[in-house]
Amino acid sequence: EAQVTQNPRYLITVTGKKLTVTCSQNMNHEYMSWYRQDPGLGLRQIYYSMNVEVTDKGDVPEGYKVSRKEKRNFPLILESPSPNQTSLYFCASNPNRGRGSPLHFGNGTRLTVT
């Protein structure tokens, strides 16, 4: 089954403790991206990747890092999480840089930073 898999689904952590949210897709998509969803602010793009070793910032990249060492994986790294990073995070992929084909989303990771 074609899918985007995020782990974990739920995560509670404390301020400053480094964490990684994993994202993997099995559709051989080149384009992957991360979003956060907050009440009243909607979905906002954090980082995106056009292909292996090609990543760039979206609208709200501060406090996040990403890497794309393999085509299928696009982990989101919070090196020193803060409470304002409490949010619902989504990973998405697309075969054609977001154009012409629909984005495929993972089921989300709900992160709470205390």
Added chain:
Amino acid sequence: KQEVTQIPAALSVPEGENLVLNCSFTDSAIYNLQWFRQDPGKGLTSLLLIQSSQREQTSGRLNASLDKSSGRSTLYIAASQPGDSATYLCAVISLKTSYDKVIFGPGTSLSVIP
């Protein structure tokens, strides 16, 4: 700066009614527009994608139209069912950035009453 709005923010209708959800965007320089459905605690599911050169797309009971010149898209749901209850989001991919910037609207929360 591209902004996407959706009206209404929430909608409650009795089962069987036809309904229209609205999406507006401020900059007509878009590559495509997508409609998504989001169920509570779940990821986003792509419903319809309209390329900028297209006027409408249909899938089952759903029909989405696009008027790029006026910056509007509508999602028409025929013969609504309780299973249609969800939040509906529209998103545009902007042409005017160096990367594929996906901009989401805030969503319309739909409740279909049996």
